[in-house]
Amino acid sequence: MTFSLVARCAQTGMFGTAIASSSPAVAARCSYTRAGVGAVSSQNITDPTLGPLALDLMQGGLSATDAIAQIQGQAQFMEYRQVLAIDRNGRTAIHSGPRSLGIWTQARGVNVIAAGNLLANEDVPQAMVAGFENATGHLGDRLLAAMRAGLAAGGEAGPIHSAGLQMCDTVAWPVADLxxxxxxxxxxxxxxxxxxxxxxxxxxxxxRALDPREAPSYGVAGDE
Known part of the structure; x- marks a missing residue:
């Protein structure tokens, strides 16, 4: 009931994830990024602890592949989970449990991996990867291009109702979380x-967060 991708911008080092689902508030449970570390999407029958755990493992020095392998060995009910990860070097890894819902599959590209479950067809993740790789501009634009490509390829088996876009850069918080x-x-x-x-x-x-004295005008009523 979800399709998503995680990606790294080779030019800026930014990480991002984008996701859509028939379920409500999917990005609040499934999307994780950390500056200098990577990005993770944890979906299907979601365990929200897996995203932070994968990022902690990669921050500790593990590759995306090793982080996912360690999670496979220690987390419960992994047969129900689908977890995508990308690390600081652009390496990607995925776990898709055999009890993922409906049609589930994944696709990889350079600095990007996409996956989904309860999909309309098996071509959706590859369409997302192609959409990302063929797009230009800001990482956010490329992530949205990938999501539009996945939807155009069929998306989820039913209508989607929620979506999200999260990116991190060099500061300790996501610079965009929409x-x-x-x-x-x-x-x-x-x-x-x-x-x-x-x-x-x-x-x-x-x-404004780093030093409001050097920030542009706030653009609100009463701001001069």
Whole structure:
């Protein structure tokens, strides 16, 4: 009931994940990024502890492959889980348990891996990887291009209702964490609309956190 990708920008070192699902608030449970470490998507019958655990293991020096292998050996009910990871070097790994729902599969590219479950068809993850690799511009634009490509290839077997986009850069918090937790319209396009508004302000929000004295005007009523 979910399709997602995790990716690394080779030019900037940023990490990101994008996700969509028929379930509500999917990104709140499934999307994880950490600056200088990597990105993880933990989905299917979701265990929200697996994303932070994978990032902790990679921060401790494990590759994405070794981190996923360690999780496979220690976490419970992994036959129900689907976990995608990318590490600081762009290496990717995935676990897809045999009790993942419906049609489930995955695809890899350079600095990107995509996967899904309860998919309309097996071509969706490969379409997402191609969409990411063929897109240009900011990592956020490329992630959204991948999600649109996955949806155009069939997406989930039923209608999707929530989506999210998360990215990290060099600071300790995600520099973008945009979500549509429920809509009867297209949640990917709702997130894309939010990204179009947020992207021009992204650097300003980071600067305001680091040193508001050097930040641009806040652009709110009463701000001079």
């Amino acid at each position: 979500r549509c937790d429920w809509t009867e319209d297209c949640p990917i396009e709702a997130v894309a609309t939010a990204w179009a508004i947020y992207q021009p302000q992204l650097d300003a929000y980071v600067q």
